Amino acid sequence: MKQLIERLQKTSHLEKDEWLALLNAENDELRQYAAELAREVRHSHYGKKVYIRGLIEFTNYCKNNCLYCGIRAGNPNAERYRLTKEQILSCCKTGWELGFRTFVLQGGEDPHFTDEVLCDIVQQIKKEYPECAVTLSVGERSRDSYQALFDAGADRYLLRHETANKAHYQSLHPENLTLENRMECLQNLKEIGFQVGCGFMVGSPNQTNECIAEDLLFLEKFQPHMVGIGPFIPHHDTPFAKEPSGNVEKTLYLLSLIRLLLPKVLLPATTALGTLRHDGREQGILAGANVVMPNLSPTDVREQYSLYDNKICTGDEAAECRYCMQRRIESVGYEIEESRGDHISKQ
Numbered sequence: 001m002k003q004l005i006e007r008l009q010k011t012s013h014l015e016k017d018e019w020l021a022l023l024n025a026e027n028d029e030l031r032q033y034a035a036e037l038a039r040e041v042r043h044s045h046y047g048k049k050v051y052i053r054g055l056i057e058f059t060n061y062c063k064n065n066c067l068y069c070g071i072r073a074g075n076p077n078a079e080r081y082r083l084t085k086e087q088i089l090s091c092c093k094t095g096w097e098l099g100f101r102t103f104v105l106q107g108g109e110d111p112h113f114t115d116e117v118l119c120d121i122v123q124q125i126k127k128e129y130p131e132c133a134v135t136l137s138v139g140e141r142s143r144d145s146y147q148a149l150f151d152a153g154a155d156r157y158l159l160r161h162e163t164a165n166k167a168h169y170q171s172l173h174p175e176n177l178t179l180e181n182r183m184e185c186l187q188n189l190k191e192i193g194f195q196v197g198c199g200f201m202v203g204s205p206n207q208t209n210e211c212i213a214e215d216l217l218f219l220e221k222f223q224p225h226m227v228g229i230g231p232f233i234p235h236h237d238t239p240f241a242k243e244p245s246g247n248v249e250k251t252l253y254l255l256s257l258i259r260l261l262l263p264k265v266l267l268p269a270t271t272a273l274g275t276l277r278h279d280g281r282e283q284g285i286l287a288g289a290n291v292v293m294p295n296l297s298p299t300d301v302r303e304q305y306s307l308y309d310n311k312i313c314t315g316d317e318a319a320e321c322r323y324c325m326q327r328r329i330e331s332v333g334y335e336i337e338e339s340r341g342d343h344i345s346k347q
């Protein structure tokens with residue numbers, strides 16, 4: 001198995017049965033070995049730098065009903081909020097002063113944010129902070145809509161594919177959401193010129209190693225600029241309330257394998273990883289991740305952006321999150337980099 005990992009490092013390619021073998025054989029030794037090689041690769045491209053992104057969770061209204069997600073339309077207990085343009089700009093101001101040069105606007109699929117409304121917000125951010133990158137994470141929209149957002153100045157787009165296996169996709173989503181449409185959205189985003197992020201949850205209900213092998217094959221084919229992966233964590237008001245959480249070790253193993261598959265990828269150590277283990281994000285960095293996304297949302301709405309239970313950082317001010325993250329990163333020998341942190345191919 002170690003030879004397979006070495007070959008992955010050299011060629012950034014494995015066949016499906018080889019991925020499956022690596023996933024099925026997961027143990028401490030392999031995980032450590034994959035992390036060691038992943039750090040080597042990461043150091044050769046990014047040194048010890050960790051990029052920071054300021055996350056602004058600007059609406060928890062959502063028209064969709066994904067079975068795993070706490071802000072699904074069908075959750076009557078979710079207390080809904082949406083930030084005004086002024087509130088969003090005020091988050092950016094705080095973020096700018098704290099050294100953030102990327103703002104990630106993330107929200108549910110909220111029909112209030114039409115192209116007109118969202119483009120205006122993006123334009124205003126880019127006007128006030130021309131040196132910053134704007135990343136959007138607002139779900140599935142039409143190609144024309146993506147084009148309008150790009151033309152308004154958005155630089156990057158995060159849209160996790162969630163799973164590359166059709167049957168698995170259908171078991172996580174209601175019928176009106178299809179893998180086919182998700183893939184078309186991702187393709188459109190790439191063609192328009194965004195730096196694009198896809199990704200998936202580790203340990204979501206019905207996920208098998210075969211599903212994950214298909215995810216990895218998809219990553220190789222799609223060549224995203226960013227990959228967001230984190231453990232699944234149940235939310236008490238969803239159909240998956242009683243399902244077990246994803247596994248932290250497996251998530252770390254996958255971070256390392258993804259670093260070897262896509263050597264230059266921007267790979268965040270996610271909040272979900274930090275939620276399941278106190279030092280999850282630090283361990284993520286040591287496994288090959290090179291991005292963290294501290295929260296810039298106003299503290300009074302943080303609790304409400306609840307995709308899963310026990311999410312961390314809901315009580316902390318932006319500055320606290322920023323410096324907490326810096327301490328954590330330095331504690332494992334890495335350093336925060338205050339720049340836009342574009343993908344190497346787009347610098």
Ligand code: 5AD
Nearest residue numbers: 068069160231232233235272307308
């Ligand atoms: N646990 C972990 N991650 C989740 N997401 C949504 N719900 C959960 C959950 N219960 C992830 C999805 C989505 C991203 C914004 O958050 O992958 O794409």
Ligand code: FES
Nearest residue numbers: 062064066069072
């Ligand atoms: Fe909002 Fe899935 S519940 S996109």
